[in-house]
Amino acid sequence: MGLTGKISSGVLVLILLLSLAAPLIVPFDPDAIDLDSLRQPPSAKHLLGTDNKGRDILARLLYGGKISISISLFAVLISMTLGLAIGLVSGYGGGKIDAVLMSFVDLILSFPAFLLAIGISIILGEGIHTVMVALSAVGWASFARLVRGYVLSLKESAFIEAARSLGCSSSRIILVHLLPQCIPLALVMAGLKAGGYILTEAGLSFLGLGATPPTATWGSMISASRVFINSAPWMVFFPGIMIAVTAVCFNLLGDALKEKYDIRIDREF
């Protein structure tokens, strides 16, 4: 993996470690309201300033990071598993199974992704799990589509032919021969998808469809501080930086993996 790939995965690990170690790093409770220090600019005591309720922004960023990142990672894991399973079955099975599964995929892909995620979140009600479900319910389809296409191209290759003539069962061919071949593709997609999920999660919490207050997430922090943009810009600035840096790193990581495994993904997905 190239230099950018290494740097971006390093930054991601750093952000994750800092978020997990938040209680050791900042002495403040992320939800503790302090009416004596409302909207203070960054200072030695509050490194990134405080918000409109006097809460320490650094603390909220780190605690919120744990939530935002784990939501995205879990959603990636779920969509990847679903996408692999359905893509493999559909691609290898072919025929009617393929037709049914792929028309379902087409249906989901024909919705504007963000609107569909909003619709699902509204029904499930706000909460961390809601966001995870909404992201994966929308996101698995493009995984499945790409995996299926790849499986179709592998299906005719000699090693699958050989396995079949040796008498391997379909499930053995899928699990032992095809699945490992799909892993690099799945990893590339996972990297790119994680970047997108960070943004979608932020968007959903910005709309108030994410974690319930006062729990901090990066998106909801921006949403709550919108009205103070002129008097306390740091309240908006820092959470956005965190979102952008994390998403950039995931995207660069995805690109680096793409180059490493020499995988082409047509169209942005």
Added chain:
Amino acid sequence: MKGFIIRKLLLTIPLLVGITFTTFSLIKALPGDPVYSIVGERSSPEIIEKIRKEIGPDKSIVGQYGGYIKLLMQGELGRSYFTNRRVSDEIRVKFPNTMRLAFASMLIAAPLGVFLGFIAAKKRGGAADRLITLLSVSGISMPVFWSGLLLMLLFSLRLKLLPPSGTGGIRYLLLPAITLSLPAIATLVRVTRVTVIDIMDTPFIRTARAKGITESGISTIHIFKNAMIPVITIIGLELGSYLNGAVLTETIFGWNGIGRYAMEGITKRDYPVVMGCLLVGTLVFIFMNLIVDIIYHYVDPRVRVHGTDR
């Protein structure tokens, strides 16, 4: 060509059934009486009765879905819980605004994105390429509601050059259009760059060079024309997604389009509004995809010859 369009249109029908069935299921899944999820309790008894007749519990599920389709055919997307206005009327008023914003941002994004992508590809591996690539990765990674707020802070609140929010002429349009164009520029740069690099490696470019055609001639005639095909696709798809209402951007800048309307619906839990926007947005989206497919078919002879089942 005609046969292709007709077949495409026919293929859209099962998709429409799927989409409406999904929104119907979402409405059924909402807490409370589905009738009130469509019109709200403040509606007149006649309207509530009319809706109940179509999708009420005394019908089978299939019958209820049929009733729902019938309501949609009559243009009945429901009534807002709070204003009691018809959602379809509101959307009709707001959609032109969304359209203006979508086209304005594409007007910024398309030339800029294609130009930068082209430069990056021509200087592949060089400093310009790396800078443009980094900028484009940042572009797709910045949340629009954040970049929008920062633009607003700089240009409206500090420099006082443009109004911070509202719907109106070009002065109001500029900031939201720029905000919305950022991710589109980034995507277009990526796609253009990859496409142009691919084309530069093909034998016909080498042939053109061997024939003694100038570099600029090769760029404009051979590369640019061929690169336009996937680029047009992306422009169409991005435009389609903007037309379904840029929820976040419109909200930030108070732009009176269907995106902000959807946002109002979300914050007030005004389900008919949200579901109406979801349905209309999706219809616009698949309509745009259809147009993209047809244009694609039209401009790329290769697709016409052997890729007919795209």
